Amino acid sequence: MLVGTHEHRVDSKGRVVLPSRFREGLGEELIATVGIDPCVSIYGLGGWEGLFNRLSSLSSSRASHRDLKRLLMASAVQVEPDSMGRLLVPSYLREHAKITRDVYIIGVGDHVEIWDREEWDRRRARLMDELPSIVEEVDGL
Template identity: 30%
Template structure:
């Protein structure tokens, strides 16, 4: 599982060092994709294959599903961490997530998310109370 919050820096070459505790789980390859709320998602290759399989099962006659599948495919990049645990984020990914030097990597249980630090802080400020007050109806039985 991917849990916790980390604050690695993005270097001048667009490289981000993955948190050490996740490197073994991602050593076999990972997929970086554009994600919701202008963040990036980092999936282990096997987990991403499950997401992709569910995505392609959606009806392509549904415009939203079609757009999602297209964006998922076009917005995904396969990466292999280097010996220092770094991955290179493409210019398109950095632009999409508005990434600056200051980044936040959060565990999202079955994948990681990469956020610009200011964007993450803004998201938390807007949504932390919603999390605190969440009720079972809106969470579909999660809690």
């Protein structure tokens, strides 16, 4: 289970350390792509195959389905941690996530997301304020 939050920095080469607990949970083969929100989503091979299968089952007759498939698939890249656990995050993914230097790496169950620290701080504060209504909307926990 991929849960928790870790603070890190992106180095001058665009690399970020993926915490060992997340590396163990994701496995050795990793796929990075644009997140639905302004973040980078990282999947292990099993999680990526599940997402791929869900995307493949979408109707190609609907423009929104085709566009979602195109965007997630075209943005996907295989990434490999180096011996120090660092991942090179391509510049187009860092740009999508508005990542500059300081990041949070968060576990969200089936994958990991990399967020710009300021962006996540703002998002988290808003979500905390809205938590009661969010829980109500999803019909409790």
